[in-house]
Amino acid sequence: MKKRLLSLALCAVMSAGLIAGCGSSDSSESSGTSSSGSAAESSEEASTDTADVSNFPEETIKIGVESFDTTDEQFMALQEYLDYLADNMNLEMVYSESIDSAEAEMDFIDSCASAGCDAIFAYYNVSPEAIQETIDKGMYYWGTEQYAPDYEDNEYYVGCYTFTEDDSEENGDYLGGYELGYSLGEQGVKHVFYCNGGASFGVQMFIDRQSGFEAGIEAAQADGYEIEYDSSADVIEGWPGTDDFTAAVSSKLSGDYDGAAVSFNAATLFQPINDAGKADSIKIAAIGGVNDTYYDAFNNGLVSTIVYDCEEVVFGNGIVAIINAVTGHGDVTRDGDAAGRVLTYRWTLTDPDQFNAIYDMHDAGEYYITASDVANLCAEYNSSITFDEINEYYQSFTLENTVK
């Protein structure tokens, strides 16, 4: 009996731990006073007022958010923005644990359906079956551009973001990798090594980033920049924490490299580069965020390029699409007959002043696109809004327009 009670107690503690681990965070502070800035001015329909929209929509919309890694810094930044929206609007977010398989993704979607979610916000997706499962369960689905052609006619598929205006196969990851390669060439780097993350293990996003990086290097070379890269010798596979990664970094840092491109969180290279005495001679370009991790490294020049997806700009349109669909204004999510793809711009940061401006704004709990801006893009709140206006609004948030 005693053993059974103790086992039950352990189970209870484990469950509490898990819930704490995957539950929503209230760490972000709502400002309610931020301005959508000059970018918003280019969109006439987009309002910069800070009206109280805490009771909008009338009925709470519950949204399941899929993530591949709940400790990933970009995801945590997005989570802060979504929590800010949830705090300032009548929304509720349910976050997944780290999804590492199609089964885990299906389980999350099923549990969202059981929990009464209205929609799935696919920050991450493993399989197209997940989209079908979401639709079959009567929930709306936003995200995953690669499968959009198969589902764009379905009313429950409410769109996604895109980085390209045409139907190019160069997706966001490819373009992110391209920026890494080209930017280092442009900055005068002569010899670069590339940390490819999961590319060698078949992880598609990393494969695309590597292809993009190599294309970026070729483009830089074609434009006359003298950057060298050999795809067989200048690559480090995998992630930190393994002996082979440590050994590979060591062998690269003893070489003549003056540039490093990293397809994941570059923070793990800062200390080894520092210890090797190369902090002044190596420039890092990374796909990363504007946060504490990069603050010092960007300001002291160790990191010279960050390819950054501003959370409210790139992903925020998903919340607009979901609210419009759930409140019965599905037509506002359609571009013609198909689900709309909102064109957004990725920001390539090379100037510390730009980095610091974004950092300071987010650090103060403020956003370029506020909760009231989001409400203004919803037909239930602003009956004259159209998909074209929403698309135009998000397109206006280029780095140059937004961060002065």
Added chain:
Amino acid sequence: MNKIGKNIVMSLVIPVVVYLFFFILCNATGNAGFGVGSDLQTILYTSVYSGLIAMAMAINLSSGRFDFSIGATMVLAIIIGGNVAKDYNLGAVGLLIVTVLIGLALGAVSGLVYTVLGLPPMVVSLGLAMIYEAIGFIFNKSKGVKLMGKNDLLIFAKMPWIVIVIAVVLVVMVLLWDFTKFGYERKALATGQKIATDQGINEKKNAIICYIISGVLLGIAGCVYISKYGTVSPETGLSSSSYFMTAFLPMFIGGAIAKYSSQPIGIYIGAITQAFITSGLSWLGFSSSAMTVMNGVIVMAFLVYTSNSHILVEQKMFKEKLEKARATREAKEAKEG
């Protein structure tokens, strides 16, 4: 050659042969950086880090307790210890002390939960790994610990500290293993639990001490790791298990050569051997997947050897006996004839 000389040679033969093999191969292929200068420093770091984790794992595994929470314990200890040391400006020694104390406390919790519940260690450690991961995730708003650039704190992956750390650990571990009542009892329990407990050895007390020592070693490993990378992120979904995947080869090599020295020394020599292999393959341009395959093949080879080495001894013994019998018979026949 006397016994001590033979033991030294037998203990060092594997790493020396591996080093020479890769040194010659790397130099022959134009990769002269292997095993010298900064690469040697990396090999030292890798061997200390892997060696500490392998020792932490072996202390329980040799008694049949597979501890799945090893990675989670290390990550949680360094996340809490690192943040406390940073926030209170405790310095490098403070970082080590706080992290080790937290590792010790987590080890004690693991040991107590295991002995009180009496459930299979795999089940208990799986549950604890999830709890430790979740706590590490919640702590510091999921940001883990970031000490990049704080060079006054991050000294344990550099000379001479890394050598001091491993030397102290090895001395203490050898004393604990081979010269204390705890060590004798641990060995007795590992080789025959029923007989040992019938003799009056307290198995639960011994297990708790093993978990505590394991926690301390993981706290030290956490300090070495963060001194190398400057940052540790929380892990979720049992992904902390990746931290102990490099512990197996040192553990098996250690098991094979422990008879020539001591198990902790054997494990550390195994870790050095593994570091040579990893670094050598890296200089030769092997991919990460190929290295994983090589690592697996070597682990398998060692398992095959250690599981069947008694057959060689038996064959040798039978051969000697047979020769002795033949000689006796021949002598007898000669005498009669």
